[in-house]
Amino acid sequence: MIVFNFKEIISKTIEDLKTQNKRVGFVPTMGALHSGHLALVSKSLKENDIVVVSVFVNPTQFDKNEDLKKYPRTLNRDIKLLKTLSKSNIVVYAPSVKDIYGENIEAINFDFDGLENGMEGKFRKGHFDGVGTVVKRLLEIVQPHNAYFGEKDFQQLQIIKKLVEKYKLPLNVIGCEIYREESGLALSSRNERLSLEQKKAAPAIYKTLKKAKEKFANQSVNKVTKWVVAAFANQKLLQLEYFIIADVKTLKEINRKSSKKAYRAFIAVYAGEIRLIDNIALN
Numbered sequence: 001m002i003v004f005n006f007k008e009i010i011s012k013t014i015e016d017l018k019t020q021n022k023r024v025g026f027v028p029t030m031g032a033l034h035s036g037h038l039a040l041v042s043k044s045l046k047e048n049d050i051v052v053v054s055v056f057v058n059p060t061q062f063d064k065n066e067d068l069k070k071y072p073r074t075l076n077r078d079i080k081l082l083k084t085l086s087k088s089n090i091v092v093y094a095p096s097v098k099d100i101y102g103e104n105i106e107a108i109n110f111d112f113d114g115l116e117n118g119m120e121g122k123f124r125k126g127h128f129d130g131v132g133t134v135v136k137r138l139l140e141i142v143q144p145h146n147a148y149f150g151e152k153d154f155q156q157l158q159i160i161k162k163l164v165e166k167y168k169l170p171l172n173v174i175g176c177e178i179y180r181e182e183s184g185l186a187l188s189s190r191n192e193r194l195s196l197e198q199k200k201a202a203p204a205i206y207k208t209l210k211k212a213k214e215k216f217a218n219q220s221v222n223k224v225t226k227w228v229v230a231a232f233a234n235q236k237l238l239q240l241e242y243f244i245i246a247d248v249k250t251l252k253e254i255n256r257k258s259s260k261k262a263y264r265a266f267i268a269v270y271a272g273e274i275r276l277i278d279n280i281a282l283n
């Protein structure tokens with residue numbers, strides 16, 4: 001498996017592969033790969049001839065320096081995991097911060113037509129400017145036919161679709177369902193940092209989302225939201241940051257539902273200092 005560290009070299013290699021009519025899939029990651037990432041890579045292997053996996057902890061998308069410092073960095077383990085899927089059809093791009101940003105580690109200021117304003121955008125200031133900046137750069141370097149993103153970061157997925165539309169980037173953005181542990185906890189690189197006790201408590205997040213979905217069928221938005229807030233008030237190890245029901249298209253929080261629209265519930269919870277997010281389709 002080839003591991004590239006420099007953008008010029010990987011760009012040239014991919015360009016050559018494309019002239020040989022190879023289809024290129026791309027799975028951008030921040031490393032600390034888990035089965036959710038591997039499922040994205042497997043899907044991409046089925047739908048493309050070659051899959052590029054980037055491993056890059058992007059500094060501009062972290063609002064807390066502490067979180068950036070503590071983000072797990074496990075490149076050798078990541079490469080070993082990827083080799084279990086394919087030794088010849090996966091290439092890794094693991095650039096330095098300099099390779100991506102040069103001397104100027106700054107995010108572009110984007111307008112994603114309001115998709116960026118609520119939820120993660122509200123609670124993590126500048127987060128989506130950072131994500132947009134790095135994803136745009138990575139897409140320009142890799143120039144894939146298809147790029148794969150998980151629905152756990154549903155807001156991010158919608159924003160990346162908007163980025164691709166606005167900049168007319170020639171690729172398909174493919175969203176993939178949320179992968180969960182048996183307990184229901186959504187897979188995330190952050191799960192590695194949970195203590196045993198926190199790990200036992202965390203599945204309550206998805207359980208609550210499923211119950212909220214049931215309630216949403218015949219209760220008002222306000223009632224469902226109050227129920228969720230009360231459910232977390234009883235949780236010693238989990239602190240609710242937000243629970244929001246939003247229109248799937250605009251990602252705007254709603255107060256009243258209409259039978260003609262599709263909605264999703266979004267949640268962010270702290271287990272100690274570890275922030276976990278999840279979401280569920282409601283109708």
Ligand code: PAF
Nearest residue numbers: 028029030058131134153
């Ligand atoms: O979802 C992630 O892991 C990151 O936000 C991404 C898309 C790789 C950009 O750094």
